[in-house]
Structure formats: structure tokens, C-alpha cells
Amino acid sequence: MNLKQLATHLGLSQTTVSRALNGYPEVNRDTRERVQRAASEHGYSPNRRARSLATGRSMAIGHVIPLRTQHEMMNPVFADFIAGAGETYSRNGYDLILSVVGPRDEEAVYSELFSKGAVDGVIVHGPRAGDNRIEMLNRIGLPFVVHGRASDTPGPYSWLDINNRRAFDRATGYLIDLGHRRIALLNGLEDMDFAQRRRQGFLDAHQRRGIEPDTALMCSGEMTEMYGYEALRPLLASSERPTALLCSSMISAVGARRAIHEAGLELARDISLITHDDDLSYLRNGSNVPMFTATKSSVREAGRTCAEMILRSLSSPDLPLQTTMLEAEFVLGQSTGPAPASL
Amino acid sequence: MNLKQLATHLGLSQTTVSRALNGYPEVNRDTRERVQRAASEHGYSPNRRARSLATGRSMAIGHVIPLRTQHEMMNPVFADFIAGAGETYSRNGYDLILSVVGPRDEEAVYSELFSKGAVDGVIVHGPRAGDNRIEMLNRIGLPFVVHGRASDTPGPYSWLDINNRRAFDRATGYLIDLGHRRIALLNGLEDMDFAQRRRQGFLDAHQRRGIEPDTALMCSGEMTEMYGYEALRPLLASSERPTALLCSSMISAVGARRAIHEAGLELARDISLITHDDDLSYLRNGSNVPMFTATKSSVREAGRTCAEMILRSLSSPDLPLQTTMLEAEFVLGQSTGPAPASL
DNA sequence: ATATGTATCCAAAGCGCTTTGATGGTTGAT
DNA sequence: ATCAACCATCAAAGCGCTTTGGATACATAT
Numbered sequence: 001m002n003l004k005q006l007a008t009h010l011g012l013s014q015t016t017v018s019r020a021l022n023g024y025p026e027v028n029r030d031t032r033e034r035v036q037r038a039a040s041e042h043g044y045s046p047n048r049r050a051r052s053l054a055t056g057r058s059m060a061i062g063h064v065i066p067l068r069t070q071h072e073m074m075n076p077v078f079a080d081f082i083a084g085a086g087e088t089y090s091r092n093g094y095d096l097i098l099s100v101v102g103p104r105d106e107e108a109v110y111s112e113l114f115s116k117g118a119v120d121g122v123i124v125h126g127p128r129a130g131d132n133r134i135e136m137l138n139r140i141g142l143p144f145v146v147h148g149r150a151s152d153t154p155g156p157y158s159w160l161d162i163n164n165r166r167a168f169d170r171a172t173g174y175l176i177d178l179g180h181r182r183i184a185l186l187n188g189l190e191d192m193d194f195a196q197r198r199r200q201g202f203l204d205a206h207q208r209r210g211i212e213p214d215t216a217l218m219c220s221g222e223m224t225e226m227y228g229y230e231a232l233r234p235l236l237a238s239s240e241r242p243t244a245l246l247c248s249s250m251i252s253a254v255g256a257r258r259a260i261h262e263a264g265l266e267l268a269r270d271i272s273l274i275t276h277d278d279d280l281s282y283l284r285n286g287s288n289v290p291m292f293t294a295t296k297s298s299v300r301e302a303g304r305t306c307a308e309m310i311l312r313s314l315s316s317p318d319l320p321l322q323t324t325m326l327e328a329e330f331v332l333g334q335s336t337g338p339a340p341a342s343l
Numbered sequence: 344m345n346l347k348q349l350a351t352h353l354g355l356s357q358t359t360v361s362r363a364l365n366g367y368p369e370v371n372r373d374t375r376e377r378v379q380r381a382a383s384e385h386g387y388s389p390n391r392r393a394r395s396l397a398t399g400r401s402m403a404i405g406h407v408i409p410l411r412t413q414h415e416m417m418n419p420v421f422a423d424f425i426a427g428a429g430e431t432y433s434r435n436g437y438d439l440i441l442s443v444v445g446p447r448d449e450e451a452v453y454s455e456l457f458s459k460g461a462v463d464g465v466i467v468h469g470p471r472a473g474d475n476r477i478e479m480l481n482r483i484g485l486p487f488v489v490h491g492r493a494s495d496t497p498g499p500y501s502w503l504d505i506n507n508r509r510a511f512d513r514a515t516g517y518l519i520d521l522g523h524r525r526i527a528l529l530n531g532l533e534d535m536d537f538a539q540r541r542r543q544g545f546l547d548a549h550q551r552r553g554i555e556p557d558t559a560l561m562c563s564g565e566m567t568e569m570y571g572y573e574a575l576r577p578l579l580a581s582s583e584r585p586t587a588l589l590c591s592s593m594i595s596a597v598g599a600r601r602a603i604h605e606a607g608l609e610l611a612r613d614i615s616l617i618t619h620d621d622d623l624s625y626l627r628n629g630s631n632v633p634m635f636t637a638t639k640s641s642v643r644e645a646g647r648t649c650a651e652m653i654l655r656s657l658s659s660p661d662l663p664l665q666t667t668m669l670e671a672e673f674v675l676g677q678s679t680g681p682a683p684a685s686l
Numbered sequence: 687a688t689a690t691g692t693a694t695c696c697a698a699a700g701c702g703c704t705t706t707g708a709t710g711g712t713t714g715a716t
Numbered sequence: 717a718t719c720a721a722c723c724a725t726c727a728a729a730g731c732g733c734t735t736t737g738g739a740t741a742c743a744t745a746t
Contacts, residue, residue, distance in 0.1 A: 003733060016695055115390075396704090
């Protein structure tokens with residue numbers, strides 16, 4: 001059933017039927033109701049492609065997920081982010097178009113999505129420091145919101161980020177105040193902007209207290225379980241092992257915990273661990289008492305808000321650029337304690 | 344730059360330009376090259392909405408992800424599945440449209456996606472036993488491939504599944520042969536088809552050896568880390584604790600391992616654990632020697648293949664329905680051993 | 687009686703593409 | 717010279733919708 005058929009069936013013009021369904025005022029009340037009833041009876045819903053073509057809007061938002069290599073990981077926090085964003089989209093009648101691409105094609109994909117008219121806007125995932133996607137999107141005029149930020153990017157843009165620097169500053173400071181001096185950092189990949197900021201927070205907390213961080217204890221890598229395990233293991237074997245540890249994600253924290261158990265150490269008593277917690281639905285940080293002390297910020301909520309931001313900027317393009325800074329919650333769990341005296 | 348502009352700029356008709364770019368034979372070779380050069384110079388790529396409208400095909404596949412409740416988990420294996428499918432789509436010029444919806448709206452979303460012409464086909468995720476989505480899709484005539492199967496569904500359909508029954512049959516048999524008699528099952532939600540089949544395999548292996556399974560040791564739940572922990576903990580505290588354990592996912596296996604450590608038990612020596620392993624990129628089962636003995640099957644590969652199946656059935660609609668059955672690999676790891684004598 | 691609104695409705699153009707059904711120009715065979 | 721058979725190109729229709737710019741009828745004001 002299409003508009004034309006519905007219109008002839010009702011003995012009305014396409015114009016009137018269209019206006020009746022789209023809530024335009026110049027339609028008689030009775031007519032409108034008659035049209036709406038007929039539409040739902042016949043299960044009519046306007047063809048999106050045609051509507052898009054006519055209005056020039058595609059009612060879809062693009063999410064471009066970069067995979068650095070063919071076999072590289074799909075960042076699991078994307079799943080929750082997208083779940084959050086997806087909720088907002090479906091509530092507002094938008095579609096979510098997902099492109100999984102290699103890094104070479106990434107820019108091309110954005111501009112193609114735009115020039116093909118497939119999307120009205122995009123969310124930029126995983127910004128690196130000095131990311132050139134942002135400048136490029138500004139140039140071609142495709143509306144976007146960045147999940148995270150990119151330092152060294154000229155010009156303003158819309159973003160939503162958590163205060164990574166402060167979160168890791170606080171967490172590190174907490175450990176130092178507990179007496180820890182040798183603190184390891186299992187950071188994410190440090191070409192990613194968020195990881196750089198966390199590193200900065202880690203360093204700031206040391207510096208403010210006049211403590212020299214041990215760079216041998218600072219690692220960077222993709223936040224897998226395996227990375228948490230393999231990065232921490234050699235550190236624990238060393239004679240000058242760390243007494244505390246900061247992790248960039250729950251997943252690598254789980255790997256780190258495995259290494260800790262395997263080394264015969266006990267969390268909190270022998271070694272303290274603080275992790276960032278994206279509040280992933282399948283990897284909650286304990287039910288009553290959190291298992292890990294953590295800097296917590298829901299990535300799903302971030303997805304919801306990011307989606308709202310891009311939709312708002314589409315509906316009112318003249319609005320000034322929006323930025324949202326979320327503070328991570330500092331959650332005290334069972335994985336931290338005073339530095340062991342013996343070390 | 345659109346087709347019309349490109350055509351007048353070249354002094355050709357829209358027809359010729361369109362045919363030149365789409366590889367139709369009735370275009371002079373020189374002309375074709377001239378057109379192609381101009382197109383790439385001006386960065387022309389045809390508007391997808393318009394092309395869709397003209398051809399009646401939208402070049403997009405829909406993935407509908409059901410969330411049972413507002414706050415329920417986003418199944419993390421979706422992420423890898425979609426990464427796999429996405430690779431196939433971008434290689435073939437297809438878009439992936441993701442809808443995250445509550446369970447009530449699910450059917451409506453499928454038929455809307457179809458009647459709005461937003462997608463050419465869909466992938467059905469997370470089939471339940473006797474799932475009515477399948478019949479419904481057959482009724483409205485929207486091409487689809489099911490990731491998994493649904494028993495009790497009348498009529499044939501295309502699917503890709505792993506042999507869940509056999510995988511869990513083998514794994515259970517292996518444990519029994521090692522002398523284990525009290526084997527726990529931490530299954531997924533048992534209204535899901537895959538979980539029912541795994542349960543069946545678990546029971547079959549017992550029955551074939553004339554052993555009565557202990558139903559008190561059989562649990563079902565969403566496969567989170569927390570579930571693995573909380574479901575196993577009371578079982579370990581009981582006087583008749585299980586000596587072995589089957590897990591439906593790596594994530595709950597990680598939770599189970601936590602409970603095991605906390606109970607002061609050691610994997611393999613005191614209690615054996617076999618898990619299903621979807622080969623998630625961020626949660627690999629060890630690097631050299633697998634940490635868990637596992638039934639392994641890459642969900643990312645499944646996504647790739649599912650996508651290929653739906654694309655193939657779109658390009659040749661008269662092909663008979665395709666079904667793909669993958670056998671899980673049985674991987675021997677460090678989490679299994681003979682049943683402890685003392686119990 | 688004429689002019690001015692006002693409330694409803696409609697015909698037709700247009701969005702950017704593909705595709706059908708010509709059209710003119712060459713070539714080779716009759 | 718005539719016809720058929722291509723080859724290369726084009727004009728125009730059509731995909732299903734929105735939207736512009738009237739049209740019609742009726743009520744109200746001059």
C-alpha cells in the first residue's frame with residue numbers, strides 16, 4: 001500500500017493524505033481522523049527512501065567503527081554505547097547505520113555516507129590525538145558529535161567526554177595517600193585521546209605530591225583480558241613489584257586479577273587495584289559491594305546522550321556547538337588497601 | 344555534484360553517464376573512461392536514496408537487537424557478530440542498519456523496516472524456541488537469515504548455527520570420562536534456543552552413560568560475569584559440591600573462576616571447568632595454552648558467513664534455502680582434570 | 687453587491703536516480 | 717541503392733513521497 005493507493009481509496013488527493021498524516025493544520029479534523037484510521041487499517045507507512053528523497057533528510061545517523069587491522073578487536077564498550085544511542089534513535093524515528101571499516105577507508109566512508117545522502121549526521125568513535133577526521137567532517141559539512149575529544153584539533157566541535165584526566169588523577173592520588181609508591185598503569189592504547197588524558201592524570205597526581213612515577217610500570221595496549229594478564233605478569237615477577245595498579249578497563253582488570261591470583265597475591269592486602277568501569281551490562285562491578293575500587297561512568301548513558309546531542313543539533317542547526325563533560329564517580333570497592341609494610 | 348550536473352558538464356545525457364558508471368555494455372569505451380575520470384575528479388557518487396527509489400532495492404541489511412527490558416544487557420557477543428557481518432557488508436557495498444528495540448515492538452520493527460523499504464533483508468538474532476518472528480517474516484516476505492535456530496517453527500527457513508547439542512554432549516562426556524559425577528551447568532537463558540540445545544546435549548551425555556544428572560546443579564541465566572559468580576557460589580558452599588562445571592560463555596566462566604578462587608579451590612585440581620568460547624576478540628582464551636578447556640566457535644566468523652548467506656539469497660532469490668551447521672572445536676585447556684578422589 | 691478572509695482541498699513540480707523505448711549514424715550484405 | 721543489423725546515445729517516464737502555489741467554497745466585512 002502506497003500513498004497513491006491510499007489516496008484513491010479514500011477519494012482524496014495525495015497532498016491531503018500526506019498532510020493529514022504529517023500533522024499539518026490545513027486539514028479538516030474529520031478528514032484527518034478518517035485518513036489516520038484508514039492508514040493504520042491498511043498498515044500504511046510511508047516509504048522511507050521516497051520521503052528521504054523528497055525532504056532531503058535521511059533520518060539516519062552513521063556510526064563508523066574503525067578496526068585497525070582485519071583481525072583486530074571490536075571494542076566491547078562500543079556495544080553498550082550503541083545500545084544506548086540506539087534507544088534514543090528509535091524513540092525519535094531515526095535509524096542507526098553502522099559501518100565497520102579498516103582505518104585506510106575511514107575518511108572515505110564518512111564522505112561517502114554524506115555525499116550518498118545515507119545519513120544526516122555521524123558519531124565519531126575512538127578519537128586519536130590530533131584526529132584528522134574532525135577537521136575533515138567540518139570541511140565537508142557533515143554534522144557530527146565526537147565521543148571523546150581530540151587534542152590538537154584546530155577549531156571547535158561538539159563532543160561528549162568523561163573527565164579522564166581528573167578521574168585518574170583522583171584514583172592515583174587515593175593510592176598514593178594510602179602509602180603506595182610503586183604504582184603500575186595499564187593504560188589503553190596511548191595514541192587514543194582518552195588514554196593520553198588518563199596518563200596525564202596519573203602523572204599529575206604523582207607530580208603534585210612530589211613523587212617520581214616509575215615509567216617501567218607504565219604500559220599501553222588494547223584493553224583485552226589477555227593484555228591485563230600479560231602486561232602485569234612480568235611486573236609482579238620483578239623484585240621491585242608494584243604495590244598498586246591502575247587499569248583502564250574492567251576487562252583488562254579481570255586479566256590483571258588473574259595474574260595477581262596466579263602470583264599468589266591477594267587483592268587489597270598485597271596489591272591494590274583501581275580500574276575504570278564503563279558500567280558494561282555484562283560485566284558489572286559487583287552487586288552490593290563493588291569488587292573493584294573504580295572510576296565509574298556509564299558508557300551506555302554516554303551513548304544515549306551523544307545521540308540526543310546529534311539529534312538536537314540536527315533539529316536546530318543554529319544552536320551553538322554543545323559539549324558535555326561527565327565526571328566519573330569514584331567508587332570504593334574491595335580491591336584497595338594500604339600499601340603492604342614489607343615492601 | 345549530482346548526475347544531472349555531471350552529465351551537462353560532460354555534454355552527455357544522464358542516461359549515458361549512469362550507464363557508463365554502472366558498467367552497462369552499450370557505452371563506448373572512450374566515453375566510459377572519460378565519464379569515470381570526471382566522476383572521480385568531482386567526487387561524484389550517486390545518491391543512495393534516489394538510487395534506492397529507482398531500483399527498489401535499498402542496499403541495506405537490518406539487524407534487530409532485542410532488549411528484554413530497558414536496562415537489560417546488550418549481549419556482548421553481538422558486537423563481534425556484527426563486526427564480522429559488517430566486514431562482509433562493506434566489501435559488498437551494503438549498509439548495516441541496527442535497531443535496538445524492546446521486545447514488544449520487535450515484530451512491528453521488522454515489518455516497518457520492510458514496508459518503509461529501509462532494508463532488503465534482515466538477520467534474526469537470538470531466536471527463542473518456537474520464535475514467532477520467523478513465521479512472521481515468511482508471511483510478509485522479507486528475506487532473512489536466522490543466527491541460530493528455533494525449534495517448533497513450522498516450515499523451512501535459512502539459518503546458521505553451531506551444533507550446540509553435540510558440543511555440550513562431547514564436553515559433558517569428557518568430564519564424565521574423567522570420573523566426574525556431580526557436574527554443574529551454568530547455562531544461558533533457557534528460553535533461548537541455543538541454551539535448550541546445550542541443555543539437551545548435557546542431558547544426553549549423562550543418559551548415554553546411565554548417569555543421573557543432578558538438577559540442583561543446573562542453572563539458567565543471562566551470561567554475565569556476575570551470573571557466573573553468583574550462580575556458582577552457593578553450589579560450591581554445599582556439602583555435595585560439584586566437581587566439574589560447564590559454562591555457556593567465557594564471560595560467566597570468568598565469574599565462575601572468581602567464585603572458585605574465593606572458595607579456596609583450584610581449577611583443574613579441585614574442580615574442572617569447560618566453557619563455550621565464542622572467540623571474542625577482547626576475551627581470548629589464552630595465547631599459547633588455552634586457560635579453559637572449551638568448545639570453541641568464532642562468532643565473528645559466524646557473522647561474516649551469515650552476511651554472505653543473506654547477500655547470496657538476495658542476489659539469487661530462487662536459490663533453495665541455505666542452512667549452515669558449524670561444529671564447535673573441542674579445545675583442551677588448563678581448567679580440567681580427573682575428579683578429585685576425596686569427593 | 688463587492689471585496690476580503692479563511693478553511694479545505696488539489697494538481698503538479700520536484701527530489702536524483704535507473705530504465706524503457708526510441709533515434710540517428712555506420713557498417714556490411716543484398 | 718536498399719535493407720538489416722548493429723552501435724552509441726538520448727528523451728522521458730517512473731520510483732513514492734513532500735511541498736509549492738493555486739483553486740474552490742463559504743463566511744464576514746465594506
